[in-house]
Amino acid sequence: MDRSDDLAAWxxxxxxxxxxxxxxxxxLARFGLPGEILSAGFPALQKxxxxxxxxxxxxxxxxxMQAQIDATLAWAALPGNHxxxxxxxxxxxxxxxxxxxxxxxxxxxRIDLLSRPALAIVGSRNATAQGMQxxxxxxxxxxxxxxxxxxGLALGIDAAAHLGAxxxxxxxxxxxxxxxxxLDLVYxxxxxxxxxxxxxxxxxxxEYPLGTPAIASNFPRRNRxxxxxxxxxxxxxxxxxxGSLITARSALEQGREVFAIPGSIxxxxxxxxxxxxxxxxxxVESAQDIMEELRGHGLAAxxxxxxxxxxxxxxxxxxxxxxxxxxxxxxxxxxxxxxDVLAERSGLSVSDVQTVLLLLEMEGQVERLPDGRYQKxxxxxRQSDR
Amino acid sequence: MDRSDDLAAWxxxxxxxxxxxxxxxxxLARFGLPGEILSAGFPALQKxxxxxxxxxxxxxxxxxMQAQIDATLAWAALPGNHxxxxxxxxxxxxxxxxxxxxxxxxxxxRIDLLSRPALAIVGSRNATAQGMQxxxxxxxxxxxxxxxxxxGLALGIDAAAHLGAxxxxxxxxxxxxxxxxxLDLVYxxxxxxxxxxxxxxxxxxxEYPLGTPAIASNFPRRNRxxxxxxxxxxxxxxxxxxGSLITARSALEQGREVFAIPGSIxxxxxxxxxxxxxxxxxxVESAQDIMEELRGHGLAAxxxxxxxxxxxxxxxxxxxxxxxxxxxxxxxxxxxxxxDVLAERSGLSVSDVQTVLLLLEMEGQVERLPDGRYQKxxxxxRQSDR
Numbered sequence: 139m140d141r142s143d144d145l146a147a148w149x150x151x152x153x154x155x156x157x158x159x160x161x162x163x164x165x166l167a168r169f170g171l172p173g174e175i176l177s178a179g180f181p182a183l184q185k186x187x188x189x190x191x192x193x194x195x196x197x198x199x200x201x202x203m204q205a206q207i208d209a210t211l212a213w214a215a216l217p218g219n220h221x222x223x224x225x226x227x228x229x230x231x232x233x234x235x236x237x238x239x240x241x242x243x244x245x246x247x248r249i250d251l252l253s254r255p256a257l258a259i260v261g262s263r264n265a266t267a268q269g270m271q272x273x274x275x276x277x278x279x280x281x282x283x284x285x286x287x288x289x290g291l292a293l294g295i296d297a298a299a300h301l302g303a304x305x306x307x308x309x310x311x312x313x314x315x316x317x318x319x320x321l322d323l324v325y326x327x328x329x330x331x332x333x334x335x336x337x338x339x340x341x342x343x344x345e346y347p348l349g350t351p352a353i354a355s356n357f358p359r360r361n362r363x364x365x366x367x368x369x370x371x372x373x374x375x376x377x378x379x380x381g382s383l384i385t386a387r388s389a390l391e392q393g394r395e396v397f398a399i400p401g402s403i404x405x406x407x408x409x410x411x412x413x414x415x416x417x418x419x420x421x422v423e424s425a426q427d428i429m430e431e432l433r434g435h436g437l438a439a440x441x442x443x444x445x446x447x448x449x450x451x452x453x454x455x456x457x458x459x460x461x462x463x464x465x466x467x468x469x470x471x472x473x474x475x476x477x478d479v480l481a482e483r484s485g486l487s488v489s490d491v492q493t494v495l496l497l498l499e500m501e502g503q504v505e506r507l508p509d510g511r512y513q514k515x516x517x518x519x520r521q522s523d524r
Numbered sequence: 525m526d527r528s529d530d531l532a533a534w535x536x537x538x539x540x541x542x543x544x545x546x547x548x549x550x551x552l553a554r555f556g557l558p559g560e561i562l563s564a565g566f567p568a569l570q571k572x573x574x575x576x577x578x579x580x581x582x583x584x585x586x587x588x589m590q591a592q593i594d595a596t597l598a599w600a601a602l603p604g605n606h607x608x609x610x611x612x613x614x615x616x617x618x619x620x621x622x623x624x625x626x627x628x629x630x631x632x633x634r635i636d637l638l639s640r641p642a643l644a645i646v647g648s649r650n651a652t653a654q655g656m657q658x659x660x661x662x663x664x665x666x667x668x669x670x671x672x673x674x675x676g677l678a679l680g681i682d683a684a685a686h687l688g689a690x691x692x693x694x695x696x697x698x699x700x701x702x703x704x705x706x707l708d709l710v711y712x713x714x715x716x717x718x719x720x721x722x723x724x725x726x727x728x729x730x731e732y733p734l735g736t737p738a739i740a741s742n743f744p745r746r747n748r749x750x751x752x753x754x755x756x757x758x759x760x761x762x763x764x765x766x767g768s769l770i771t772a773r774s775a776l777e778q779g780r781e782v783f784a785i786p787g788s789i790x791x792x793x794x795x796x797x798x799x800x801x802x803x804x805x806x807x808v809e810s811a812q813d814i815m816e817e818l819r820g821h822g823l824a825a826x827x828x829x830x831x832x833x834x835x836x837x838x839x840x841x842x843x844x845x846x847x848x849x850x851x852x853x854x855x856x857x858x859x860x861x862x863x864d865v866l867a868e869r870s871g872l873s874v875s876d877v878q879t880v881l882l883l884l885e886m887e888g889q890v891e892r893l894p895d896g897r898y899q900k901x902x903x904x905x906r907q908s909d910r
Contacts, residue, residue, distance in 0.1 A: 415801065
């Protein structure tokens with residue numbers, strides 16, 4: 139099966155009515171790759187999915203489905219466009235740590251950004267001028283430090299964050315916009331130029347099939363990807379009961395950090411941030427505050443980040459987490475090993491090893507076992523013996 | 525010994541050079557009341573204080589000291605003026621819980637306020653107009669709720685807090701100004717009218733003898749009384765490295781709550797508050813936020829507070845902590861009793877008893893023993909058998 143057939147099988151699987159994230163994962167875990175699911179036959183499929191769905195997956199592809207698959211393959215063949223499956227190495231490792239990673243992602247632009255350490259910046263669509271400026275400034279500093287800024291292409295804070303971070307320099311973190319529509323559509327319409335620029339210098343990402351219009355219920359669900367792609371979420375301005383607080387909540391559920399910018403007690407747009415701070419989010423006054431926290435997470439430093447930090451905080455200690463990550467990753471095998479053993483194997487201190495393991499675990503590269511030992515994380519659908 | 529002789533002995537003790545808070549407490553613990561210390565004689569005194577000090581305390585009063593004592597007694601005889609000793613029932617119970625309560629307090633005004641539940645409001649001398657307005661509004665709401673607002677008579681936030689809380693209505697919490705000078709002086713000079721108003725409607729308080737001018741080192745030391753008198757400290761606007769942060773630190777050392785009002789990340793006067801919030805202070809947006817926290821401390825509600833709360837939060841449950849306090853205090857004896865026993869004796873629930881005990885402990889009315897049981901707190905210098 140070549141790449142195109144393989145992708146066609148993935149598309150047929152996820153485009154089949156009744157196959158949600160959960161069902162797709164169950165089928166992949168049981169049968170292996172989508173080609174194997176589709177050739178498993180009705181009797182085998184019927185044992186784990188409803189009869190109607192088993193029939194749809196085992197029968198012939200109908201015309202409408204085939205047209206959709208062909209159109210998507212044609213779209214994916216255009217320069218800069220990508221359809222990324224759970225089995226691809228380009229699939230963002232960070233998403234493997236969330237409860238329901240989408241089986242398929244549509245991407246437009248620099249998919250190398252999907253493996254960058256990332257921070258989400260979200261906030262109100264009706265932001266103040268100061269809030270927009272804050273978002274833009276934080277995003278610019280983070281991007282210059284090699285951290286990718288993730289947001290949702292919405293008006294207000296989202297747009298300001300994308301604009302501040304958008305940068306075609308390969309060392310920069312640039313930006314990822316996770317949309318709630320198919321990637322052949324832009325919502326909101328007035329962000330057409332911004333989306334075009336992100337496709338050039340950053341990356342547009344969606345789990346929704348091409349042609350999916352703006353449906354209200356898709357946006358809160360999309361938020362789990364914004365936080366899931368990121369080590370943490372920064373909320374810049376947010377009213378109480380806003381979408382940004384949903385993103386913050388999903389960040390907490392995913393074990394991500396939550397950061398919030400405080401403001402005047404008389405500003406309704408500060409109330410969401412204040413609520414988050416009271417609930418345990420970290421109050422931040424500058425992008426440096428965030429980078430210090432991320433360094434606590436053992437986040438690797440890129441050359442660009444080192445440059446930005448040299449400008450912003452001349453006394454910062456030289457980061458060496460990248461090399462440490464590689465050393466620990468080499469030391470971790472497929473058999474469980476304790477932190478002490480890994481320290482001995484890698485020649486690093488126990489606390490350095492712990493820091494790096496936390497990062498690797500968040501990146502989905504290692505797995506922490508209930509007894510506290512670690513082993514390499516094996517990608518579920520790459521296990522062909524399943 | 526009548527009241528005036530007794531007071532003269534207290535004055536002589538604390539006015540004697542070399543007798544600080546610590547020495548005074550040691551002498552009181554060993555000999556009993558000041559009259560007994562002064563008549564203990566040189567040989568007995570020499571066993572616990574330096575020879576020079578033993579001589580000064582056992583010899584004849586010199587003229588200058590006698591003049592100072594007479595002047596203070598004359599001042600104390602004027603309407604509204606008070607000298608309060610550690611042994612007086614008017615001595616603020618809250619101060620008994622701090623590490624170094626002053627043996628003597630000078631007061632001018634309503635000393636009934638010294639037994640009110642109190643909250644300190646402090647902040648920058650160079651406050652913004654918005655900061656001053658915030659301080660005034662928080663103070664007014666708290667005072668209307670029966671909570672006494674404590675501050676330091678300084679320019680800026682202190683003055684705004686005093687002004688907002690100052691109220692001659694006997695149900696209101698009104699305000700206490702803890703000064704860093706003798707009470708016959710006003711510092712800063714331009715607060716003469718404010719000090720006069722506080723003496724009428726609130727209370728001026730100082731541990732410094734009459735005539736003590738403004739000495740820089742006395743002000744940070746005075747801050748421990750501002751926090752010590754209070755259940756918590758609210759910092760309204762404060763730069764980094766400001767006196768307000770000293771007060772907040774002393775509040776933490778004394779086990780008091782710290783509250784802070786956030787602000788713009790671009791305002792230097794918000795930075796102190798943000799630092800405090802990051803270090804664990806509670807972010808507050810309104811006086812109601814503080815009152816909710818204080819209610820968690822089992823703080824008694826006065827009729828005035830009930831009225832204010834009825835206006836401000838119509839759905840608040842009717843407070844009944846005052847009666848519960850009395851019931852528990854009746855149940856606690858001089859023999860240690862467990863929370864369960866106190867619940868049985870008072871007829872209250874275990875959690876209600878725990879809440880009330882926390883308050884009574886903070887007020888210095890009960891003492892928690894290492895084994896978790898409680899007993900009445902016996903005032904050290906009232907034990908005449910010492």
